[in-house]
Amino acid sequence: MDRLLTMRVFQAVVDEGGFAAAARWLELSPPVVTRLVADLEQHLGTRLLQRTTRKLALTEAGDAYLARVRSILHEIEDAEAAAAASTRDLRGTIRIVASPVLATNFLAPLLGDWHALHPRLMLDIDIDAYASGRVDEFDVTFMVAAENFDANIVARPLMQGESIVVAAPGYLARKGLPLPEQPQDLLQHDYLRDSGMAARNHPGLGRKLRLLPVDGQQPPQELDMPSVVLQSISTEVLLRAAVDGMGVAVAPRLLAREHLARGELVQLLPGWIYARYTVYAALPSGRMLPARTKVFLDFLSEQVRKTMALRQQIACGPGLPAGDAA
Numbered sequence: 001m002d003r004l005l006t007m008r009v010f011q012a013v014v015d016e017g018g019f020a021a022a023a024r025w026l027e028l029s030p031p032v033v034t035r036l037v038a039d040l041e042q043h044l045g046t047r048l049l050q051r052t053t054r055k056l057a058l059t060e061a062g063d064a065y066l067a068r069v070r071s072i073l074h075e076i077e078d079a080e081a082a083a084a085a086s087t088r089d090l091r092g093t094i095r096i097v098a099s100p101v102l103a104t105n106f107l108a109p110l111l112g113d114w115h116a117l118h119p120r121l122m123l124d125i126d127i128d129a130y131a132s133g134r135v136d137e138f139d140v141t142f143m144v145a146a147e148n149f150d151a152n153i154v155a156r157p158l159m160q161g162e163s164i165v166v167a168a169p170g171y172l173a174r175k176g177l178p179l180p181e182q183p184q185d186l187l188q189h190d191y192l193r194d195s196g197m198a199a200r201n202h203p204g205l206g207r208k209l210r211l212l213p214v215d216g217q218q219p220p221q222e223l224d225m226p227s228v229v230l231q232s233i234s235t236e237v238l239l240r241a242a243v244d245g246m247g248v249a250v251a252p253r254l255l256a257r258e259h260l261a262r263g264e265l266v267q268l269l270p271g272w273i274y275a276r277y278t279v280y281a282a283l284p285s286g287r288m289l290p291a292r293t294k295v296f297l298d299f300l301s302e303q304v305r306k307t308m309a310l311r312q313q314i315a316c317g318p319g320l321p322a323g324d325a326a
Contacts, residue, residue: 004076006040008046008071010031014066018056057313067137068263070095078290090292091120097131099196100144101235105255106142108271110303117299121292129196129233132282139293146275155280156297161254163210163274165211166265171245180268183211183221190247191225196233211272219239221272250274 012022013033023030041048049060058066098107099147103125111123128134132143135153165186180186191209209223213247229247231240235255242249243264258267281297283289285286 001039006036006043006075009036009074010040011066011104013037013049013056014062026154040209054171067195070137074290076318078288089289089315090118090295092292092294093122093124094140094292095124096135096142097126097128097138099128099129099144100130101255102131102142102144102279103127104236110300114296114299118295121296123296135282136284140282140296143280143282144277145280145319146277147176152283154285155282156301157280158281158300159308160276160278161252162276163250163266164253164256164270164276165254165268166242166251166260168243168245168247168265169263171242171247174245174265183209183223183269183272186223186248186268187226188231190227192238192241192247192249193225193231194229194233194235194238194250195231196235208276211269211274212276214271214273252277 009022009026009028012025013019016022019033019037020030022028023033026033044061044065046061047059048065050059065237074095092162096107096190107125114121114123128136131141132145135141135143167189171190175189177185177188180189186209191197193209205292208281209225211221213220227247230238230241235251239255239259241247242251243259248268256265256267260267281300284291
């Protein structure tokens with residue numbers, strides 16, 4: 001039995017969702033794929049897949065075996081990539097996991113440029129709102145962490161930002177209240193709570209909204225918001241609800257920027273922020289960095305640098321030095 005072939009076939013059956021789909025992907029006949037998986041199960045002395053007429057499901061043993069198989073096959077790809085003469089010859093797959101907001105707003109706009117540069121390197125992007133807990137399962141994990149982040153992982157910082165308090169002008173007009181001047185003024189407002197962001201940045205605060213002074217001259221303010229009208233781990237859902245006038249929300253400035261420029265949102269309490277954060281590309285521990293992953297990380301760093309420089313230039317306007325940008 002060709003152990004390497006059976007591993008690849010087993011992985012393909014799981015990834016493609018069935019024997020027939022795996023056979024098409026591998027350019028093998030369905031009976032051959034079925035026989036190879038059966039041979040593998042017989043060799044291991046355990047069932048890896050539960051078969052029904054509608055779908056396949058991994059057994060507990062199959063789930064554990066798949067994790068090891070992925071690691072082994074990735075090591076083989078790494079060895080093959082390392083033998084390539086130049087980055088032009090790199091090929092294979094880079095397995096990535098990111099939260100929905102990072103996948104949509106950070107990764108997706110860069111994919112076309114990446115493919116043009118490296119058409120033989122495929123990106124396999126998984127989506128998980130709690131991607132930070134799966135660092136060792138993927139080649140690259142994109143995660144957002146607060147400025148006091150101090151985890152024992154290998155991570156490359158890509159960009160920094162801050163989360164601000166925003167609301168729609170229509171909502172503020174409907175409320176009939178003056179613009180908030182102090183954090184306590186927010187207690188009169190409907191709150192759109194990002195439960196995921198709260199857990200990441202201020203664990204243990206529950207429904208409270210914790211704001212930090214920009215100048216650092218005052219202590220943080222913790223507000224027990226009495227009127228939470230919407231709660232979600234989706235930043236984009238909450239941002240859309242804020243634009244539609246549902247209430248006050250916390251949003252990354254980078255995501256709110258276009259809405260602020262169009263007047264669909266206004267920033268409340270400009271002297272206060274919710275958090276400063278960094279977007280990291282985290283790497284699995286104990287593994288040598290493959291050449292293809294390094295090329296991908298270098299590409300991201302360069303794209304972020306260009307994007308931030310362009311935004312700085314736009315913010316400055318003509319005739320102003322970059323250091324004068326707000």
